[in-house]
Amino acid sequence: MLCSSFQVSRLAIPSVSVLISFLAYTSQYFFLYFEPAPLKKQELWRLNIFALCIWICYYRSCTVDPGRISSSWRPRDSKQLEADNATGRQRWCRRCEAFKPPRAHHCKTCQRCIPKMDHHCPWTTNCISHFTFPHFVRFLFYAVLGMGYLETLLFERASIVWAARDLPSYLGPSVTQIGHLFILLVVNSLTVFVLSVLLIRTLWSLGSNTTTIESWEVERHETLLRRARHFGGFLDGPGGVRIRIRRQEFPYDIGILSNIKQGMGGSSNVLSWFWPLARTPARSTGLEFEVNGFEDPHVTWPPPDPDRIPLPQRHLISVGNGAEFSGYGSVEEFNRRKAEDLNRQRAGLNVQRRKRFHHRIQEDLDEGSSSSDHERENGDISHDGEEGWRNAEGERLRDFGVDEDIEFYDEEDLPLGVLIQRRAQAALKQLP
Structure with missing residues (x-):
């Protein structure tokens, strides 16, 4: 599968180049020998x-470096980092072993975190x-504008040709020309x-300052x-933690003109938005973005x-007489979870714990492959959790190039503090 995907990606740019050449240049060859309406000089x-x-x-879309995150980058707002850790927002990339700025994601193809990643094309x-x-x-x-103009020609x-369809064949274009015209018209x-369609969707994202990945997150x-709403505003998280889910406004929509300016490299010069040789945004940008202020400044x-x-960090809690146990949060929380598990067992119910991401997604795949077509068509296959969730267009995060393996937490993940400490120790070892 990986080999096949690699081969397809190698053919992508040559295929697009052949398509551009075919439409742009063989059409001119056709017009040159089309006697009823040869190509005008301005055309x-x-x-x-x-x-x-x-x-x-x-x-430039193919060759410009999409950017990378320096391993020395740190969030400026310590309060915001603490709030992110408390609510489980991922500001640490486990692949890069470094902090991840807002709007950045780890691309499974580029093998690094990409600033304001929209998708891997x-x-x-x-x-x-x-x-x-x-x-x-x-x-x-320019592709839509140029091909639209070619469409009119x-x-x-x-x-x-259609108007002269009743004339003798020797008075009109040859069969080869008609075939060439037909192929050009269909392909174009x-x-x-x-x-x-892609341009309209991209312009909508530009006007709303929303990446493709963020549109998926908004729908999620x-x-x-x-x-x-069916559970009093809460959903169950790992380790028995109840997570309050409240409406959060998308923070990066700062007005249409400001959105376009930011998306087109930060320039307010309208002509530069259309200039093919316009500069790439400065490499010092892309790590921090202006917000609209609808939410608390420490909410990301x-x-x-x-x-x-992540699963809450286990730690030892003293229960008297020198005894200790490894649990979550507090003695009361541990006793509450234990009582709930006993009640479920007495009622004949299984005590469910969130399994590791790789196990959960594999079970989803196995279940999907073993289910009947009728079950799949009627949506009877259940997908618990975000890893099995798709948006209205049937897309998952991996369809945009995001590395799903590090977007979802596993039960055995280490706390962020431990990861940061390991990262600092590794950096010290590399010093001479």
Whole structure:
């Protein structure tokens, strides 16, 4: 599977390049020999200018470094870090063994945390991030604009051919020309339709300052809110912890114009938003972002989620007579959990504990493969937790390139303090 995926990714850029070349240049060859309506000089210039803009923006989308997080980066707000730890928000990447800034995610393909990661694009084999997003937007814009213009030229020639359909064949274009025109029209129409949908979605994300991953998180948050309403506003977390789920506003929507300015590299020059050779955002940016102030300044995104909250740290609690036990939180909490487990056992119910992420997702896969088509079609297969949850379009975090293995906590995860301490010790060992 990995080998197949690697082979496909290697063919992505050549395939897109062939598609651009086919539409941009074989169309000009067709127009050159299409006697009823040869290509005008201004039309020729426009086609080649659009093609050049597409090539430049696509090249930059593929080759510009999406960014990386320095291992020395630390959150400035200690209170915010404490609040994140308390609510289980992940500010520590277990792959990179370093702090993770807001809006950053670990890409399983790039093998590092990406600043303001939108998604890993298979057609550019590069991450769409804080640094590559402006180039990607310009590529989609010029691709839709250029192919839209080509569509009008092709449709004009197709109309001429259709109007002369009753004339003798020797008076019209050859069969080869008609076939070429048909293929160009079909391929260009399908491509411009798909890219138009992608451009509209991307412009919506630009205007709302929401990445594709964050749109998924917003929808997930809405789902958790609906579930929590049936349980008094709380959902069960690991170790018997009850997590309060309250509505949290998305913090990075700061107004349409400010959103566009931030997404297009921080420039307020409208012309630079469309200039193919515009500068990549400064490498010093992408770690901190302006917020709208609708929430407490120490509250960060994403909102609390049961599957992203680590199991409470075990510690020894004295119960008198020199005896100690390993539990969670307090003696009262331990006794309450023990009583609940005994009551469940007496009632013939299984005492359920959250299993490790890898075990849970494997059980989901096994259950899905062993279930009948009827069960899958009717949604009878249950997926408990975020790892089995999909948005309205059927997408999971891994579909955007996010490394799911570190987005969800396992029961045996070490506390953040221990991880930080290990990281500091490893850094000291490397010193001469």
